[in-house]
Amino acid sequence: AAGVIQSPRHLIKEKRETATLKCYPIPRHDTVYWYQQGPGQDPQFLISFYEKMQSDKGSIPDRFSAQQFSDYHSELNMSSLELGDSALYFCASSLAVQTETNTEAFFGQGTRLTVV
Amino acid sequence: AQTVTQSQPEMSVQEAETVTLSCTYDTSESDYYLFWYKQPPSRQMILVIRQEAYKQQNATENRFSVNFQKAAKSFSLKISDSQLGDAAMYFCAYRSWGTASKLTFGTGTRLQVTL
Numbered sequence: 490a491a492g493v494i495q496s497p498r499h500l501i502k503e504k505r506e507t508a509t510l511k512c513y514p515i516p517r518h519d520t521v522y523w524y525q526q527g528p529g530q531d532p533q534f535l536i537s538f539y540e541k542m543q544s545d546k547g548s549i550p551d552r553f554s555a556q557q558f559s560d561y562h563s564e565l566n567m568s569s570l571e572l573g574d575s576a577l578y579f580c581a582s583s584l585a586v587q588t589e590t591n592t593e594a595f596f597g598q599g600t601r602l603t604v605v
Numbered sequence: 606a607q608t609v610t611q612s613q614p615e616m617s618v619q620e621a622e623t624v625t626l627s628c629t630y631d632t633s634e635s636d637y638y639l640f641w642y643k644q645p646p647s648r649q650m651i652l653v654i655r656q657e658a659y660k661q662q663n664a665t666e667n668r669f670s671v672n673f674q675k676a677a678k679s680f681s682l683k684i685s686d687s688q689l690g691d692a693a694m695y696f697c698a699y700r701s702w703g704t705a706s707k708l709t710f711g712t713g714t715r716l717q718v719t720l
Contacts, residue, residue: 520705522707522708526648530712531696531710531711531712531713532650532696532708532710534707534708534709537705537707539704539705544704544705545705545706545707547707577648579650581650581708583705585704585705586704592638592655592657592700593638593640593652593655593700594700594708595652596642596649596650596651598647598648598649599648599649599650
């Protein structure tokens, strides 16, 4: 079965550079979520999109922006990178409307961003 | 806002034994979902088990089962016949009922499995 695809898997950037992370949800999933997981921490919610509109916003820095495109893939743009942005960035997808057999979000393998 | 608390940063269990991981949450909602996710060293987030709040029956998935106490807002995970492959970080997560609702995670419990 198709899963959530994230690219790239690994990314090394220098301070003050820009990074773009991509997420391709499971086919027919209309909702995408972005999470940031620092070393030894739990995933922190950044932002989500439903039907190409922002549906919720968490602790996302102003230096970050994201969008969902017409094919439902999403991109997280990160500018003026700081050392503290080094983390694992997860994308998850789901169907927005939860049913008896559809309640969970499925996660991609993550993009490991290292800022040096 | 909902919060999820996992009070056990680390747990250890011997192979073939049973271990229970604790999770409590705080919410004013009546309809919601609870999950346990496993994160092995590969850091992939893998769904272990889910529970719908409107169901009184505790969910089970093979060696994994939960004890869901809605009134106490408690959601513990029991792993029976523990295996070396169960060693991982386990996250309890809450999801509101509703359109495009996000997951809120606890801080995780690191499970070690010893021979």
